[in-house]
Amino acid sequence: VTVNAAKGRLLGNDADLALLRRIAEHDEAALETLYQRYGAELLAALTLLLYDRSAAEDALQVVMLTVWRKAGTFRGESAVATWLHAIARRQAMSANRKVSPTLPIPDENLLTADAPDDSDQSDHEALQAALRRLPDIERRAIDLIYAQELTIAQAAGRLGIPVNTVKSRLLRARQALRRWLKHEDIDYA
Amino acid sequence: MRDEFVHDAIEPLLIEYAAGVLNADGRRKVESHLMDCDSCRHALEEWRQIADAARRETPSQALPPLDWQRIKGETPVILAHPRGVQPRRTLFQFAMPAAFVALMIGAAMLFAMMGGGGPSNNGNFAAAPNIEQRATEVPVAQPSATSTVSPDAQPVFPTPTMTVEPTVAPPDDVEPFNGFNLKAIPPDVRPVIVAANNIENGAVIKPHDLTVYLIFTDLVPEGAEFNPEDIVYTIARSNISCGQILTLDYSVTNARDVPVGQSILGDVQGCQNIERTYRPGMGGVSRDYDGRLYPQPVGETANVLLFTRDIVAGSVITEEDVALAPDYPIELVPPYAATDPELIVGRTLIAPVLSGQIVAFIPMREHTNVVIMQETVEMPEDAQVGESFDVYTTGDDPETGILVVSGAKLTYMENGGLILEVPQEYGPALQELASDKAPIQLVPSE
Numbered sequence: 001v002t003v004n005a006a007k008g009r010l011l012g013n014d015a016d017l018a019l020l021r022r023i024a025e026h027d028e029a030a031l032e033t034l035y036q037r038y039g040a041e042l043l044a045a046l047t048l049l050l051y052d053r054s055a056a057e058d059a060l061q062v063v064m065l066t067v068w069r070k071a072g073t074f075r076g077e078s079a080v081a082t083w084l085h086a087i088a089r090r091q092a093m094s095a096n097r098k099v100s101p102t103l104p105i106p107d108e109n110l111l112t113a114d115a116p117d118d119s120d121q122s123d124h125e126a127l128q129a130a131l132r133r134l135p136d137i138e139r140r141a142i143d144l145i146y147a148q149e150l151t152i153a154q155a156a157g158r159l160g161i162p163v164n165t166v167k168s169r170l171l172r173a174r175q176a177l178r179r180w181l182k183h184e185d186i187d188y189a
Numbered sequence: 190m191r192d193e194f195v196h197d198a199i200e201p202l203l204i205e206y207a208a209g210v211l212n213a214d215g216r217r218k219v220e221s222h223l224m225d226c227d228s229c230r231h232a233l234e235e236w237r238q239i240a241d242a243a244r245r246e247t248p249s250q251a252l253p254p255l256d257w258q259r260i261k262g263e264t265p266v267i268l269a270h271p272r273g274v275q276p277r278r279t280l281f282q283f284a285m286p287a288a289f290v291a292l293m294i295g296a297a298m299l300f301a302m303m304g305g306g307g308p309s310n311n312g313n314f315a316a317a318p319n320i321e322q323r324a325t326e327v328p329v330a331q332p333s334a335t336s337t338v339s340p341d342a343q344p345v346f347p348t349p350t351m352t353v354e355p356t357v358a359p360p361d362d363v364e365p366f367n368g369f370n371l372k373a374i375p376p377d378v379r380p381v382i383v384a385a386n387n388i389e390n391g392a393v394i395k396p397h398d399l400t401v402y403l404i405f406t407d408l409v410p411e412g413a414e415f416n417p418e419d420i421v422y423t424i425a426r427s428n429i430s431c432g433q434i435l436t437l438d439y440s441v442t443n444a445r446d447v448p449v450g451q452s453i454l455g456d457v458q459g460c461q462n463i464e465r466t467y468r469p470g471m472g473g474v475s476r477d478y479d480g481r482l483y484p485q486p487v488g489e490t491a492n493v494l495l496f497t498r499d500i501v502a503g504s505v506i507t508e509e510d511v512a513l514a515p516d517y518p519i520e521l522v523p524p525y526a527a528t529d530p531e532l533i534v535g536r537t538l539i540a541p542v543l544s545g546q547i548v549a550f551i552p553m554r555e556h557t558n559v560v561i562m563q564e565t566v567e568m569p570e571d572a573q574v575g576e577s578f579d580v581y582t583t584g585d586d587p588e589t590g591i592l593v594v595s596g597a598k599l600t601y602m603e604n605g606g607l608i609l610e611v612p613q614e615y616g617p618a619l620q621e622l623a624s625d626k627a628p629i630q631l632v633p634s635e
Contacts, residue, residue, distance in 0.1 A: 028257070031260070035255055040252060043252065044247045047247070057253050061253075061255070061259055064255055068260045124245065132246070145204065145208045145210070146244060147246070150210065151205055152204060167201050167204075174239065178235070181238050181239075
């Protein structure tokens with residue numbers, strides 16, 4: 001997480017709105033600032049939605065292009081971050097249907113994978129593989145909180161769903177992942 | 190009971206604690222609770238493992254720099270080629286004599302000095318020209334997906350490469366919803382989105398399919414989406430009846446936020462006279478993450494005009510020459526496509542068209558330069574830079590040759606090469622003819 005991103009979160013939505021207003025007047029520096037603030041998390045979200053890093057990078061440029069052109073039409077009914085993620089989501093859907101007639105299908109072997117063996121490395125891999133197989137909304141919530149370091153409330157805003165839904169989805173995800181989690185007795189002394 | 194209450198309250202804090210985003214107050218609460226709660230310690234350890242896995246899954250990588258060229262619309266993005274129209278070969282796929290390459294480089298430098306001449310892409314659907322602008326434009330043909338030319342047949346005129354607006358957001362003039370001031374809503378009610386039409390499974394949900402209702406908060410189903418922008422232009426995952434509240438179906442694995450209906454309300458006013466403007470399932474079938482099949486959306490459509498017969502350049506267009514084609518896939522509609530026959534009838538064509546081609550305007554103010562080797566060109570000996578010419582090809586004289594474009598301006602003529610300034614849409618096609626060394630004839634324009 002960059003300093004800029006952390007600063008952006010502290011500054012909150014008012015600062016974002018000010019940026020959008022400047023972008024609407026075609027202030028290039030403002031778009032760069034917004035990009036530094038949200039680019040990383042948008043790229044992560046797009047990568048999850050598109051299953052492909054380079055397609056996500058391309059989609060991210062289109063998202064920023066859309067922001068550049070549409071900043072003036074933002075009606076302020078949601079947080080700026082929510083709006084950005086909504087644009088990203090729409091872009092991902094259209095990229096999915098344009099680029100690939102069929103989406104990648106997970107390896108059947110992974111779905112029926114045996115319980116993980118003892119080595120640390122394969123534990124990690126098995127857990128990551130399990131993470132990849134979570135429903136999108138759960139996986140994106142986990143990514144927003146743990147990889148992008150957002151709070152539950154912020155993640156709910158990004159996903160455009162109620163906070164309680166995020167909580168219940170996270171609990172469901174942990175339930176689904178339990179099989180791949182280590183259950184040693186942990187000494188907290 | 191009390192224990193359960195405490196666990197319920199502490200679990201979200203554990204999630205944020207493991208992420209390191211919890212505030213100091215919350216951290217103290219968690220730490221004191223962990224002292225004497227085994228199950229929460231286990232839960233926290235599990236969240237930490239999930240956090241580690243999530244961080245490994247999404248390694249922080251450097252952001253690519255912003256593509257300003259693209260953002261400012263300086264790079265045309267080619268997204269779609271009409272069916273049956275092959276992408277044009279580029280200049281560099283042809284073997285070129287060294288002299289020609291040198292000429293190209295020289296020409297490029299010349300363009301730079303002249304301050305422009307490169308293609309400038311205006312490809313923005315939203316910026317379709319208004320009527321005043323159209324008065325200065327001339328209708329010409331665009332390649333059509335429904336053209337009946339056989340694949341072997343050489344088109345009369347090389348169809349230009351089509352460039353379309355890279356974003357696929359709904360057009361600007363479609364307001365998904367009237368402004369909705371969330372702050373003005375009383376605390377015990379919440380807006381929900383209600384279907385105003387019957388929406389078939391697999392259909393693209395259009396703005397006019399939705400309406401907003403205020404209902405008591407405790408009646409709001411889980412996952413009820415209150416941001417219309419998240420729902421319009423997504424795909425319905427089930428048959429949705431008029432009057433149902435739209436929710437995101439979280440119970441469906443990897444549903445990608447696909448809305449489904451949830452029956453709460455009765456009939457909604459306006460559910461009669463259901464207007465079907467979508468074509469369910471016409472976009473083909475795709476597989477989602479779980480390998481299940483689901484219909485692809487058709488996407489946006491537009492009404493366009495098509496030419497009904499082959500017409501030679503210079504003809505005045507009559508009412509019988511064009512026909513309205515509704516619901517044309519928007520990816521295949523060129524910018525500046527004409528939709529109103531009245532604006533077309535009575536105008537003069539500057540290039541020949543084929544039956545089935547989409548009627549579109551070419552903004553005459555956008556030009557591009559085409560480099561041609563003089564040895565392939567037949568032109569009047571007294572031709573001067575600055576004069577305008579009609580460009581003919583594959584014929585010995587204008588009587589048998591085919592008019593490619595009229596009014597091309599000669600802007601450079603030296604060292605065995607010349608440069609013609611032509612409407613931007615014709616640039617790639619003419620350049621390809623030139624690099625194919627097709628015989629080209631220039632005849633002074635009237």
